[in-house]
Amino acid sequence: MRWFRRNLVVLAGLGTLAYLILPNIVVMVFSFNKPNGRFNYTWQRFSTDAWQDPCGVADLCGSLSLSLRIAAWATLGATVLGTMIAFALVRYRFRGRGPINSLIFLPMAMPEVVMAASLLTLFLNLGARLGFWTVLIAHIMFCLSFVVTAVKARVMSMDPRLEEAARDLYAGPVQTFVRVTLPIAAPGIAAGALLAFALSFDDFIITNFNAGSTVTFPMFVWGSAQRGTPVQINVIGTAMFVLAVLLVLAGQIVGNRRKKTATT
Amino acid sequence: MTTTEAPPAAAPPPSPAPPVPAARKPSARRRLVPYWLLLPGILWLLVFFALPLVYQASTSVQTGSLEEGFTVTWHIQTYGDALQEYYPQFIRSLLYAGTATVLCLLLGYPLAYLIAFKAGRWRNLLLVLVIAPFFTSFLIRTLAWKTILADDGTAVSLLNSLHILDVTSWLGWTEGSRVLATPMAVVCGLTYNFLPFMILPLYTSLERVDGRLHEAAGDLYARPLTTFRKVTFPLSMPGVVSGTLLTFIPASGDYVNAELLGSTDTKMVGSVIQTQFLRVLDYPTAAALSFILMAIVLVMVTFYIRRAGTEDLV
Numbered sequence: 248m249r250w251f252r253r254n255l256v257v258l259a260g261l262g263t264l265a266y267l268i269l270p271n272i273v274v275m276v277f278s279f280n281k282p283n284g285r286f287n288y289t290w291q292r293f294s295t296d297a298w299q300d301p302c303g304v305a306d307l308c309g310s311l312s313l314s315l316r317i318a319a320w321a322t323l324g325a326t327v328l329g330t331m332i333a334f335a336l337v338r339y340r341f342r343g344r345g346p347i348n349s350l351i352f353l354p355m356a357m358p359e360v361v362m363a364a365s366l367l368t369l370f371l372n373l374g375a376r377l378g379f380w381t382v383l384i385a386h387i388m389f390c391l392s393f394v395v396t397a398v399k400a401r402v403m404s405m406d407p408r409l410e411e412a413a414r415d416l417y418a419g420p421v422q423t424f425v426r427v428t429l430p431i432a433a434p435g436i437a438a439g440a441l442l443a444f445a446l447s448f449d450d451f452i453i454t455n456f457n458a459g460s461t462v463t464f465p466m467f468v469w470g471s472a473q474r475g476t477p478v479q480i481n482v483i484g485t486a487m488f489v490l491a492v493l494l495v496l497a498g499q500i501v502g503n504r505r506k507k508t509a510t511t
Numbered sequence: 512m513t514t515t516e517a518p519p520a521a522a523p524p525p526s527p528a529p530p531v532p533a534a535r536k537p538s539a540r541r542r543l544v545p546y547w548l549l550l551p552g553i554l555w556l557l558v559f560f561a562l563p564l565v566y567q568a569s570t571s572v573q574t575g576s577l578e579e580g581f582t583v584t585w586h587i588q589t590y591g592d593a594l595q596e597y598y599p600q601f602i603r604s605l606l607y608a609g610t611a612t613v614l615c616l617l618l619g620y621p622l623a624y625l626i627a628f629k630a631g632r633w634r635n636l637l638l639v640l641v642i643a644p645f646f647t648s649f650l651i652r653t654l655a656w657k658t659i660l661a662d663d664g665t666a667v668s669l670l671n672s673l674h675i676l677d678v679t680s681w682l683g684w685t686e687g688s689r690v691l692a693t694p695m696a697v698v699c700g701l702t703y704n705f706l707p708f709m710i711l712p713l714y715t716s717l718e719r720v721d722g723r724l725h726e727a728a729g730d731l732y733a734r735p736l737t738t739f740r741k742v743t744f745p746l747s748m749p750g751v752v753s754g755t756l757l758t759f760i761p762a763s764g765d766y767v768n769a770e771l772l773g774s775t776d777t778k779m780v781g782s783v784i785q786t787q788f789l790r791v792l793d794y795p796t797a798a799a800l801s802f803i804l805m806a807i808v809l810v811m812v813t814f815y816i817r818r819a820g821t822e823d824l825v
Contacts (some may be wrong), residue, residue, distance in 0.1 A: 256621050256625055256629065258619075258620040259621035259622075260621040260624065260625030260629075261622075261623075261625070261667075262618075263618045263619065263621060263622040263706070264622060264637065265640065266706070267620065267640070267644055267706060267707070268640060268643075268655060268658065270644070270655035270659065271643070271644055271647055273655040273658050274647060274652065274655050274724070274762020277655070277658065288657050288658050288661060289626065289658070289661065293734060297748055303804060328551050328552035328555060330548055331549070331552055332548065332552040332553065335544075335545040335548035335549045336549075338545070339697050341545045343570065347553060350553065350557070351556070351562075353560070354765040355803060356756070356760055356808075356809070356812060357809075358760060358761060358763055358765075358781070358805070358808055359764050360699065360766065360781040360784050360785065360801065360804070361764060361801045361802075361804055361805045362560065362563075363760075364567065364797060364798065365564050365566065365567035365798075365801065366563045366802040367564035367788060368563060368566045368567045368570045368798060369559070369562060369563040369566045369567075371794070376818075385559070386560040387555065387559075388555060388556065391552060391555065392556075395552075440755070445645055445646065446660070448648075449648055449649055451767060452764075452767070452781070453651060455785070455789075456785070456789065457550060458656055465648055465650050468648060468651055469650055472650070472771060480651055480654075481651070484647040484648055484652070485647070486557055487646050487647055487648070488646055488647040490638060490646075491645075492643050492646075495639050496639065499635055
């Protein structure tokens with residue numbers, strides 16, 4: 248009983264972790280199911296059919312590749328624009344910083360459905376054709392603030408004397424930026440880009456409003472929830488999960504090794 | 512948060528020396544650099560974030576139909592009608608989002624604490640496990656809850672045998688021996704989906720707490736619970752505030768959980784906005800609804816930040 252009380256925090260924490268991971272395990276297990284009927288909600292029997300034929304469902308892989316393309320472009324756009332804003336905000340004092348900070352904070356402080364609906368009224372009023380481009384515009388818009396926040400945090404903790412040192416050693420402004428500033432800011436930029444990619448790839452609400460008849464992967468999943476979910480969706484969910492965990496772990500191993508070589 | 516920033520007008524024209532390129536007096540060209548850096552991104556936000564809100568404001572006071580077109584008639588009544596017809600959905604959204612936020616705080620705090628203070632070399636692995644669910648599409652994971660909470664599933668029969676469902680259905684959270692398609696399922700889904708948004712800010716602010724403060728409190732004969740109440744928790748307030756905001760705001764506008772795990776009795780306001788906009792095509796009502804939601808959230812957030820009294824949120 249005393250052991251139990253002493254480890255209460257650990258037990259509670261691990262319980263929460265189990266709550267977080269449980270659906271991922273269910274998704275994984277049910278990717279090996281052979282459903283009886285349209286819905287993949289009850290366990291029938293083991294099969295690897297879906298893994299052997301992940302694109303076997305019409306439009307599934309098309310929507311997946313569309314989502315990947317949109318996420319890639321949205322990441323590029325939001326990262327470039329967001330990094331520029333972050334540098335301007337941290338490095339310079341100028342008029343209008345206050346309002347600009349609010350403009351960047353507001354998209355994060357607004358329910359997604361409000362942004363989605365207002366953007367749709369803009370597009371309807373302008374008579375824009377809903378599809379790839381309207382989705383891309385929307386994704387860059389809502390990813391931007393998150394990139395700014397991530398990059399800002401990193402640039403703020405940067406020692407400005409490093410750049411002064413570079414200049415004292417006769418490095419030009421471009422050389423200083425490419426050889427000193429950028430490498431130091433890189434982890435922040437990478438974190439921002441990763442966040443933008445994940446947010447864009449996973450977005451449903453804003454996309455649903457502004458996509459017209461274009462179907463991204465989350466929209467395909469949403470539609471399938473009504474018509475009957477193919478097992479292949481679980482396969483793709485599992486593959487993404489495993490891939491992400493491997494990538495993060497690989498990144499950490501590389502990072503640790505670098506740290507070790509840097510200290511010795 | 513921007514509240515800490517001095518009003519921009521207060522800065523006199525010979526602006527305080529920029530911190531980085533120190534002594535040198537900035538030339539006119541250098542002074543323009545920040546504006547060139549800001550221009551594209553800010554323009555993007557103005558055109559695709561701020562301008563749409565203006566368009567939506569104007570749409571909300573229009574009348575007309577899809578065939579004849581809409582004209583601005585300053586028909587404020589739309590707001591009153593929308594509120595009158597859909598106030599149950601508004602109340603429900605705030606109630607569900609509020610409950611989910613409290614649950615996220617209660618569930619997330621021990622895990623954030625565990626990672627920050629007790630994990631040791633497992634810290635990175637635990638962090639990966641918190642973030643990893645992000646990478647499986649959240650819709651897929653929400654659908655997985657349908658399996659977990661299924662009527663003949665393990666979870667439901669466990670809750671049933673512990674007589675928990677008797678209590679919850681007495682409270683009106685569940686119906687009989689069902690969990691799916693009840694408020695409890697929706698709140699469970701919301702809590703699950705927004706939990707990482709609570710844990711990460713909590714962890715960031717707990718990580719900054721100096722462990723020696725705990726020892727100091729212990730040396731002064733504070734019991735663990737007192738240490739937590741007087742030292743750890745107050746120091747983690749910035750994380751608590753940003754975590755609750757990051758959970759409550761998106762949860763109040765969410766409709767995915769209510770649609771996938773709930774029933775028609777658990778519809779949230781996001782769902783109404785979506786139906787009005789994309790199915791019924793009643794743009795003025797939809798715009799008014801979304802404005803009311805935005806106003807409620809902004810007012811609540813402002814009030815909350817004042818009360819919680821922490822600067823430096825973002």
